[in-house]
Amino acid sequence: MAAGIRLYIEGDLTAGAPVAVSADQAHYLGRVMRLGVGDAVTLFNGRDGEWRAAVARIDKRAADLMPETQMRPQAEAPGPWLAFAPVKKTGTDFIVQKATELGVSRLIPVATANTQTGRTKTDRLAATAVEAAEQCERLSVPEVSDMQTLDALMGAWPDDRRLFILDETGGGVPLAQALAGGIAGATGFLTGPEGGFSARELDRFAKLSFVTRVTLGPRILRAETAALAALVVAQAVAGDWK
Amino acid sequence: MAAGIRLYIEGDLTAGAPVAVSADQAHYLGRVMRLGVGDAVTLFNGRDGEWRAAVARIDKRAADLMPETQMRPQAEAPGPWLAFAPVKKTGTDFIVQKATELGVSRLIPVATANTQTGRTKTDRLAATAVEAAEQCERLSVPEVSDMQTLDALMGAWPDDRRLFILDETGGGVPLAQALAGGIAGATGFLTGPEGGFSARELDRFAKLSFVTRVTLGPRILRAETAALAALVVAQAVAGDWK
Numbered sequence: 001m002a003a004g005i006r007l008y009i010e011g012d013l014t015a016g017a018p019v020a021v022s023a024d025q026a027h028y029l030g031r032v033m034r035l036g037v038g039d040a041v042t043l044f045n046g047r048d049g050e051w052r053a054a055v056a057r058i059d060k061r062a063a064d065l066m067p068e069t070q071m072r073p074q075a076e077a078p079g080p081w082l083a084f085a086p087v088k089k090t091g092t093d094f095i096v097q098k099a100t101e102l103g104v105s106r107l108i109p110v111a112t113a114n115t116q117t118g119r120t121k122t123d124r125l126a127a128t129a130v131e132a133a134e135q136c137e138r139l140s141v142p143e144v145s146d147m148q149t150l151d152a153l154m155g156a157w158p159d160d161r162r163l164f165i166l167d168e169t170g171g172g173v174p175l176a177q178a179l180a181g182g183i184a185g186a187t188g189f190l191t192g193p194e195g196g197f198s199a200r201e202l203d204r205f206a207k208l209s210f211v212t213r214v215t216l217g218p219r220i221l222r223a224e225t226a227a228l229a230a231l232v233v234a235q236a237v238a239g240d241w242k
Numbered sequence: 243m244a245a246g247i248r249l250y251i252e253g254d255l256t257a258g259a260p261v262a263v264s265a266d267q268a269h270y271l272g273r274v275m276r277l278g279v280g281d282a283v284t285l286f287n288g289r290d291g292e293w294r295a296a297v298a299r300i301d302k303r304a305a306d307l308m309p310e311t312q313m314r315p316q317a318e319a320p321g322p323w324l325a326f327a328p329v330k331k332t333g334t335d336f337i338v339q340k341a342t343e344l345g346v347s348r349l350i351p352v353a354t355a356n357t358q359t360g361r362t363k364t365d366r367l368a369a370t371a372v373e374a375a376e377q378c379e380r381l382s383v384p385e386v387s388d389m390q391t392l393d394a395l396m397g398a399w400p401d402d403r404r405l406f407i408l409d410e411t412g413g414g415v416p417l418a419q420a421l422a423g424g425i426a427g428a429t430g431f432l433t434g435p436e437g438g439f440s441a442r443e444l445d446r447f448a449k450l451s452f453v454t455r456v457t458l459g460p461r462i463l464r465a466e467t468a469a470l471a472a473l474v475v476a477q478a479v480a481g482d483w484k
Binding site for chain 2: 177232
């Protein structure tokens, strides 16, 4: 478990230069956690590593924190991308939380033919990602993209980033085999909705040079389990768990 | 997604020999799903493979199903065991559901020094496992053991089953490396509570010849994420996802 309080902030972290926190964070530090001047907090911003800081000033709506010592440098390998068809609300929160713990660098909600949910709230998903990053001792927070159509995602996908599509219709390559020798941070994954991809979508994938269809074994995984499992395999065989 | 209704039953499955279902299952088939005589159901019992059956008789409290054709033989490789310190209620349900999807053969709730929850209800966990097995197209249901102490678990652990302990204090072997060349079904995993294992527990593990301490990367995974991730790696590198 993380020792003490760990916060993600936007500002730069450098020794002796105080940083302001948001009003919500000030409330959390002062009212919920009852910190006062001089108390210790751990900070990260995704660029400058992890810092031990002290509360320099705090009132109801604002607080300044003074970075004192860098505890860890910003040395994280970038994680894979995860594009996913949102599932019912708790499923989407679950995907964002677990994917953050598993080191994903970008989260992209995608509307596919069989996607049952409406638009996702990017702000809400981003807040879930920040909270998970604070708790799991990551040094970064994944970028959360606005929900987009599958066509838009495929159209803008970088040719040099291999996209592994989790396909329950079978015939794909076992994921650990597909990833062997690769680098997790140079890959992306796409998981479908509860009803799977449509035949037209599967046809389209077959024509895209950057796509590899992969399989996750003989049982039918729920959509959120498949998303999580793909990231686990990526980190275990081609990422920072090695 | 599973097509149609898929039920786990206790009775033997053989062509032409009708099997009775439980009162709850009869209610589900007749009242919830509104099946009548002649309608099709898929059955499995963990021993005789998967069968297509037809409703032979149905009323409010009972139903007989007639197995007609075996669709799949009972050919599953046995899965690993998972011993886990229960986390708050939804976390435990989550572990049982996902572990079943991931092919675990035995689930063992364990009371450790830092375990915060009280006794688990074995019946409730077993029902969650049955439901997950029905949905994920498994041919078996994992055995759910009564909650036991860590001492009892260690005392009764078979010497020839390697136990991988997920240890967040660091220093363990990366899990994919520890599992390489192994057979998932001959292994077991133990995941700790939210507060981790105690120093005394870690000392004890070091003295046990069947234990290997393993690590799951640089981030701190929640207890339920660690349990799931261990099973994913096992199936991907040493199990039936290969």
